[in-house]
Amino acid sequence: MNGEFALLTKSKAIIFARGERYFNQPRSVTLSLEPIQWVDTTLYVAMNLDPRLTWSPHMEQVWKRAPQRMGMLYPLLKKKSDLSVRNGFLLYKQLIRSMMEYSCPAWKSAARSHV
Numbered sequence: 304m305n306g307e308f309a310l311l312t313k314s315k316a317i318i319f320a321r322g323e324r325y326f327n328q329p330r331s332v333t334l335s336l337e338p339i340q341w342v343d344t345t346l347y348v349a350m351n352l353d354p355r356l357t358w359s360p361h362m363e364q365v366w367k368r369a370p371q372r373m374g375m376l377y378p379l380l381k382k383k384s385d386l387s388v389r390n391g392f393l394l395y396k397q398l399i400r401s402m403m404e405y406s407c408p409a410w411k412s413a414a415r416s417h418v
Contacts (some may be wrong), residue, residue: 315342319356349405365403372399 311334316332316339340346344360353380376398378384380391 314339315345316340317342317345317352317354319352319354365405369399369403372402397400 314334316329318329329341332341344351346352350358351364355361372379376394379386381395384391386394
């Protein structure tokens with residue numbers, strides 16, 4: 304029963320549509336007789352998805368988190384740090400670049416105006 308309850312609390316409903324289509328009142332969706340909440344954006348495999356699949360919520364989140372991580376790593380990456388350049392580059396690749404490259408194939412389908 305606990306696994307089923309966890310599934311219900313994590314489940315969300317969203318409609319993906321092209322253009323300016325608008326759905327007035329979507330039908331209620333149920334799973335095991337429990338209603339599923341309708342949302343405008345949702346998180347799936349660490350990617351924010353919006354109804355038009357523009358990827359802009361996901362890109363905004365990444366562009367906010369990357370400078371934060373750079374700020375946290377700055378004491379280790381600055382010129383006068385005792386950390387070797389090789390190790391600093393490894394930290395950058397593991398903590399910052401990997402986050403920015405994650406889901407890049409999906410971003411390829413985004414419009415230029417959203418990138």
